[in-house]
Amino acid sequence: MHIKQIELSGFKSYKDAAPSEPFSPRINVVVGANGSGKSNFFHAIRFVLNDAFVNMRADERQQLLHEGAGAAVPQAYVEIVFDNSDGRFPVDREEVRLRRTIGRNKDEYHLDRKHINKSEVTNLLESAGFSRSNPYYIVQQGKIMSMSAMKDNDRLELLKEIGGTKAGARGP
Numbered sequence: 132m133h134i135k136q137i138e139l140s141g142f143k144s145y146k147d148a149a150p151s152e153p154f155s156p157r158i159n160v161v162v163g164a165n166g167s168g169k170s171n172f173f174h175a176i177r178f179v180l181n182d183a184f185v186n187m188r189a190d191e192r193q194q195l196l197h198e199g200a201g202a203a204v205p206q207a208y209v210e211i212v213f214d215n216s217d218g219r220f221p222v223d224r225e226e227v228r229l230r231r232t233i234g235r236n237k238d239e240y241h242l243d244r245k246h247i248n249k250s251e252v253t254n255l256l257e258s259a260g261f262s263r264s265n266p267y268y269i270v271q272q273g274k275i276m277s278m279s280a281m282k283d284n285d286r287l288e289l290l291k292e293i294g295g296t297k298a299g300a301r302g303p
């Protein structure tokens with residue numbers, strides 16, 4: 132599975148609906164001047180994938196809405212287009228579009244244009260390997276530093292957890 136494309140509209144510094152360049156299944160590099168929106172772009176990905184597990188308050192959503200010379204836009208969306216040819220999303224389609232739309236009083240998800248509720252979203256993401264307890268599928272700058280500074284054993288435990296090989300510690 133890989134991300135094929137991302138479309139942002141009204142999200143932080145991205146005012147008008149703008150599809151990204153198509154991504155390679157291998158390595159992609161995002162470059163741009165300071166303040167041009169690179170971090171916002173990665174925030175947009177986390178907003179759809181990680182933050183699905185978190186409840187956002189109206190004022191937190193408001194901060195994500197694009198604010199320009201005039202008033203903030205009333206709503207924003209981020210859509211991630213996945214290549215699902217390996218079937219990691221349990222959906223019988225090779226391409227899957229997951230969109231999150233927010234407004235001050237709105238926070239909803241669409242899967243291929245069809246509205247789905249929050250628990251359907253978290254089930255879908257968990258079955259594809261994204262989870263609340265293991266947010267390491269996006270490794271941010273600070274995390275790389277703290278991972279490299281960890282004790283060997285702690286890092287091994289973390290890698291086991293990421294790889295899904297850590298045995299569940301269940302009591303007798």
Ligand code: ATP
Pocket residue numbers: 142143144145163164165166167168169170171172194195196197198199
């Ligand atoms: P750097 O190279 O310095 O890390 P960057 O490319 O990562 O820069 P971002 O942090 O993604 O840049 O973008 C910062 C810009 O986004 C700032 O100019 C900020 O004003 C703008 N921005 C953030 N939130 C909003 C918003 N809600 N509405 C409009 N612009 C916003």
Ligand code: MG
Pocket residue numbers: 169170171
């Ligand atoms: Mg940045």
